[in-house]
Amino acid sequence: MRSAVQQAGTAAGKIPREKGLDQSLALLREGYEFIPNRCRQFQSDIFETRLMGQKVICMSGEEAARMFYNPRLFQRKGAAPKRIQKTLFGENGIQTMDGAAHEHRKQLFMSLMTPERISMLKELAQQHFNIAGKNWEEKKEIIFFDEIQQLLCRVACEWSGVPLKEAEAGKRADDFGKLVDAFGAVGPRHWQGRLARNRAEKWIREVIEDVRSGKVNTPEGTALHAMATYRDPQGKPLGTQMAAVELINILRPIVAIATYLTFCALALYKFPESREKIQSGNEEDVHMFVQEVRRYYPFGPFLGARVRNGFQWNGVPFKKGQLVLLDVYGTNHDPRLWDNPFSFWPERFRNWEGGLFDLIPQGGGDPYKGHRCAGELVTIEVMKAGLTFLTKQLEYDVPETQNVAVSLTRMPTLPESRLIINHIKLKS
Template sequence: MRLMERLDSTVPLAARPYGLLSSRARRMNRDVYDTRLLLQKTTCMTGADAARVFYDPGLFVRAGAAPRRLSLTLFGENGVQSLDGERHRARKAMFMSLMAPDARDELRDIASRFWRERIREWEGRGQVVLYNGVSELLCQAVCAWTGVPVAERNVPAITSLLTALIDAPAAIGPRYLRGRAARRIADRWAAGHIRRARADSAAEAPAADGPDGGTAVDVIASYRDTDGRLLPPDVAGVELLNVLRPTVAVGRFVVFAALALHENPQWRHRLATEDDPELLEAFVQEVRRFYPFFPMVAARAARDFEWHGHHFPKGRRVLLDLQGTDHDPRLWERPDQFRPERFMGREPDAHSMIPQGGGDHYDGHRCAGEWITKDLMKVSVTALTRWMSYSVPPQDLRVHPWRAPAIPKSRFIVTQVTDTRVEAATGG
């Protein structure tokens, strides 16, 4: 065991972002320990109790917590992820205003329409890379929903920009450099939409406190920070991308849902034949719990404190293990098995089920888009099980633990796509 601990301690986090934190924690029989990340002393935490502490705003802050490479690719600079206190609560409230039930219904309807259009397009193709196709239709859907006009011919390019931001943070070499370049282009593109929205608003009516509702681009363009001022166009553009980018990232969950349907055909049959919303909810939740998404999140200690006998000095970077907590055997029975029934009649608490962060949606740093993630996954699973049929040819479906964010190597290829809604309508 001591030899294994020494070997485990030499594995760099970038080489095994999924599972390494919890593996080390189990070997040491503790939920918190120190290591080094990018030559900087870092504390790692795992488990539901750790998540409760991690999302305590009196103990942790986000400013300066994420490695610089994340702000240069994934998050952008000066966005909501880097804020604390009242500025964070106010900015987060803006995002949560976009998650109203009517707005979510509209996004579901738009996504359903684009799914039906894509299925008809795919019928004539020999094979379809599901990840690419779904990412593009989600890009179309979220741009239409937010009020960002994108010509159909430009959808692949905009999708590539957004997926490059998602792919880059944990990468080394060309993938990271592509993400850096994509961030610069995407920031300019998004800031341009903010400027146009403000110009259109100024031309339509006298200046006011901002629209009560409207599209996401209108809400972000008119948002006033805690100092009463409009956000600079580049910062507002970052926040617009913080709506677009995570929605396109749902494509990874959709691919994992397709993989789960492929590997668990009994669930495909149940979802195709049983009209039970609880069943669909349970399946989507288990996909989110079981498959890897982002491996961890970062914060810094706001002050000196002790937890579980471990000292946290002020300013120490701390990582919370998301994937390890979602697979913690103390929280989940047989966590390494895909078992959607575990969610039947069960609503997981905010610190045990944390694929997109923990804590409270309104006051904390839990992902504002978690609800629309589930909505879009439900639409997608319905499309995969009820609106289309397809074949899954032999391919490399391995999910490598060293690639973050994770994705099956083949991106899930399907062939012989058929629109089953057409067959149902014609009696075929």
């Protein structure tokens, strides 16, 4: 833990600076622990390093997150490298916008996240879990992550109004997965992500064009209808390409919940006492478990923004245009925020009132106006549906002869085996 005394040097403006020409290779080697390692080394919540040939400020903790999400101080334009836009986000999508234009576009996304629409998505997920369970009974074993990724692709498309041929479900799910997997990758994984992005955008552009030409009818209230008919503040529709990018920004995150559900299944295996509490407990026990999975397991390592205009924070100068990274993984494991942060303990969320800048696996701040993930509530509800299915409707075994280790050097990460389960049977 970093004490007030240890922070005094930083408060006086003496920001620790890492030696060396560039630490990009160290980032790839250390992954999720890159920023936490240096915060411990420097005994500071903030330090300066060099990544990708530029000076970068890295920060961790609740107060850093609060400052990071101040729109007067930071902007997202220019923060996401092109390599990430060409894989994970799509070029010039909502993640790169600021100000009034961002708020208007964000309202488009949030209009799809009404309680009624989220409830509909949860019910769809429950239906597909039941269908999948019947299919899994007939198999010797399954790779859980792969099956859930494909299941959620079907759910995402049905909920969004996007036509999906059954024969294409596996291919589309795999492409969405590759967009996410390319985030922290170089070499083949990165290029697979770029090719997957091209295929996904081509497919969704065609769907958008079919809706606009009247060839495909889609109900109002669906994401497909919303993106195809959206008008910006000047009354202009989104171009077909941008509509496709933003629709994928609805579909991809839903498919990515497969990662969290795989971590749920892993936690049930690693911490069987938690399984027993859920099976004999109520909705609160399910909710606490889901929140602890989101806090405990690594999802996004950090988030980036650029300084809007020069300012000082705790005496540290932030120069206009400088790239700043917020440590997501470290903040979710900050001992000042979480007792025994590296212990899996769902009960920490009993009577937890929640904060906007402490539990930040999908970003911090106001989800309606800021850059916190619009689909956070969707993630939580789908995870609840999946967890209830795993604990109360499905029986299965987890073979011991597999590697379920979760590497913190690989970004993004999963259990090494992607979690194999067998002897699957629906409970009567």
